[in-house]
Amino acid sequence: MFEELLMYLSFPFVRYALIVGVLIALCSSLLGVTLVLKRYSYIGDGLSHVAFGALAIATVLNLINKMLVVLPLTVAFAILLLRKGQNAKIKGDAAIAMLSVGALAFGYMIMNLFPSSSNVAGDVCSTLFGSTSILTLTQLDVWISGILSIVVIAIFILFYNRIFAVTFDEDFANAVGTKVNLYNLLIATVIAVIIVLAMNLVGSLLISALVIFPALSAMSILKSFRSVTVFSAISSMVCALAGIIISILAGTPVGSTIVTVDVALFAVCYLIGRVRG
Amino acid sequence: MAALQAKNLAVGYDNKPVLKGINFKIDAGDYFCIVGENGSGKTTLMKTILGLKTPISGEIIFDDGLEKNQIGYLPQQSIVQRDFPASVFEIVLSGCQNSLASGFFYKKEHKEMALANLKKMGIAKLKDKCYRELSGGQQQRVLLARALCATKKALLLDEPVAGLDPNVTSEMYDLIKQLNDDGLTVIMISHDIENVKNFATKIFDVNSMEVTELREVKEGR
Numbered sequence: 001m002f003e004e005l006l007m008y009l010s011f012p013f014v015r016y017a018l019i020v021g022v023l024i025a026l027c028s029s030l031l032g033v034t035l036v037l038k039r040y041s042y043i044g045d046g047l048s049h050v051a052f053g054a055l056a057i058a059t060v061l062n063l064i065n066k067m068l069v070v071l072p073l074t075v076a077f078a079i080l081l082l083r084k085g086q087n088a089k090i091k092g093d094a095a096i097a098m099l100s101v102g103a104l105a106f107g108y109m110i111m112n113l114f115p116s117s118s119n120v121a122g123d124v125c126s127t128l129f130g131s132t133s134i135l136t137l138t139q140l141d142v143w144i145s146g147i148l149s150i151v152v153i154a155i156f157i158l159f160y161n162r163i164f165a166v167t168f169d170e171d172f173a174n175a176v177g178t179k180v181n182l183y184n185l186l187i188a189t190v191i192a193v194i195i196v197l198a199m200n201l202v203g204s205l206l207i208s209a210l211v212i213f214p215a216l217s218a219m220s221i222l223k224s225f226r227s228v229t230v231f232s233a234i235s236s237m238v239c240a241l242a243g244i245i246i247s248i249l250a251g252t253p254v255g256s257t258i259v260t261v262d263v264a265l266f267a268v269c270y271l272i273g274r275v276r277g
Numbered sequence: 278m279a280a281l282q283a284k285n286l287a288v289g290y291d292n293k294p295v296l297k298g299i300n301f302k303i304d305a306g307d308y309f310c311i312v313g314e315n316g317s318g319k320t321t322l323m324k325t326i327l328g329l330k331t332p333i334s335g336e337i338i339f340d341d342g343l344e345k346n347q348i349g350y351l352p353q354q355s356i357v358q359r360d361f362p363a364s365v366f367e368i369v370l371s372g373c374q375n376s377l378a379s380g381f382f383y384k385k386e387h388k389e390m391a392l393a394n395l396k397k398m399g400i401a402k403l404k405d406k407c408y409r410e411l412s413g414g415q416q417q418r419v420l421l422a423r424a425l426c427a428t429k430k431a432l433l434l435d436e437p438v439a440g441l442d443p444n445v446t447s448e449m450y451d452l453i454k455q456l457n458d459d460g461l462t463v464i465m466i467s468h469d470i471e472n473v474k475n476f477a478t479k480i481f482d483v484n485s486m487e488v489t490e491l492r493e494v495k496e497g498r
């Protein structure tokens with residue numbers, strides 16, 4: 001089995017896929033805490049469905065680089081949802097729910113109306129649950145994902161203190177002159193980018209899992225923001241690496257394998273947290 | 278010199294005023310107390326002063342170059358989520374966010390200031406504790422230490438002694454008095470009129486809308 005793995009690793013595209021997969025996992029874990037605690041998890045969920053609709057459009061248009069459509073559309077909706085959510089909280093949630101199921105229905109419909117390949121069911125399935133193998137990503141996808149991941153990580157590190165301030169106590173941040181709206185906008189944009197990235201790895205239905213599980217695992221055993229952030233980043237990378245390798249060797253779908261590993265880790269952390277009280 | 282002035286101000290929610298016809302003038306170096314019963318609109322007024330809410334009518338004028346990043350604020354109830362993982366030190370340090378200016382990371386001097394304020398509040402040994410596992414009074418002190426990190430000219434406190442034991446309460450009053458003597462403008466909401474009378478320069482009663490001047494301001498910052 002080890003030899004088989006080495007054999008796979010001797011292909012450059014496998015190595016790239018592995019690196020990008022791990023980078024994406026790192027990114028998606030970074031804003032997990034913010035997403036969980038700021039009620040942005042709704043936005044995250046809604047956006048992943050919007051991204052599905054956008055991807056359906058890109059697929060129908062037969063674009064070579066689908067990200068060119070998916071990314072701007074998702075970012076635009078992220079900003080829109082944030083605006084709505086700020087004005088009326090309850091209505092905001094309803095709007096998100098409507099948007100997200102609407103986008104799903106719309107996406108599925110146009111993929112059926114304008115099939116771009118003979119295997120519509122397969123296409124839909126892979127947009128929802130991720131490519132059956134991360135190895136099917138094109139070279140360009142790999143590059144764009146890699147660069148975007150690095151940008152996301154850089155932004156997160158640079159704005160770490162502000163993200164903490166705005167997530168922890170928005171009123172205080174506002175009162176002392178931090179540009180809260182600006183940083184909320186930044187957070188929403190970064191979330192949108194992360195969702196588009198993560199869609200490559202695990203598909204749109206499983207994105208929330210990739211974003212939220214590492215944060216929940218860390219939060220059940222650790223107590224400071226920094227340690228939670230570091231732990232979720234590392235554990236997410238390890239889970240992704242393990243998941244990708246298992247999926248290559250066992251031939252399982254990569255997205256669900258990664259998420260399964262994440263869930264297993266969460267179960268372990270939760271138990272540890274419970275035992276320690 | 279006036280630091281802050283309310284002119285015919287009305288504050289409230291959804292265009293329904295809770296308080297209206299508010300007029301007062303706060304000078305630099307004032308110890309300005311806002312009193313009134315529960316639900317009378319004190320917190321709403323303070324949030325409006327802070328710019329967290331827009332006035333329904335009238336205006337608040339900042340003179341004297343009082344900038345937002347020179348203000349420290351202690352909320353009455355922090356809407357901090359219950360599950361937030363944050364250590365005491367991280368929270369107090371976040372009080373320095375307004376002195377980051379265009380920088381990204383806290384410097385050594387910020388960390389020292391956070392530590393000093395932790396000591397001032399007598400909670401240095403809680404530094405690495407998780408905020409959500411503290412008692413109400415301890416949490417209050419953490420948030421006060423954070424406010425102290427943020428303040429340069431003015432300190433806005435919404436019931437700073439609520440939930441504190443008598444000893445700490447009087448320490449807290451001494452501390453606030455000390456800060457005021459050092460030239461900080463203090464705007465404080467309190468129910469404790471008896472104690473407050475000993476320190477305040479002005480008391481504003483939201484029921485009668487009257488400002489009582491008790492003593493002269495010392496040199497302000």
Ligand SMILES: Nc1ncnc2c1ncn2[C@@H]1O[C@H](COP(=O)(O)OP(=O)(O)OP(=O)(O)O)[C@@H](O)[C@H]1O
Nearest residue numbers: 290291295313314315316317318319320321322353
């Ligand atoms: N978010 C809100 N939306 C609508 N009305 C509100 C809101 N918050 C408070 N109010 C109302 O505004 C009034 C003033 O509330 P406020 O919190 O300013 O009182 P307060 O003087 O600070 O009272 P306390 O002494 O209990 O702190 C109350 O009648 C309250 O019901």
Ligand SMILES: [Mg+2]
Nearest residue numbers: 319320353435
């Ligand atoms: Mg109040």
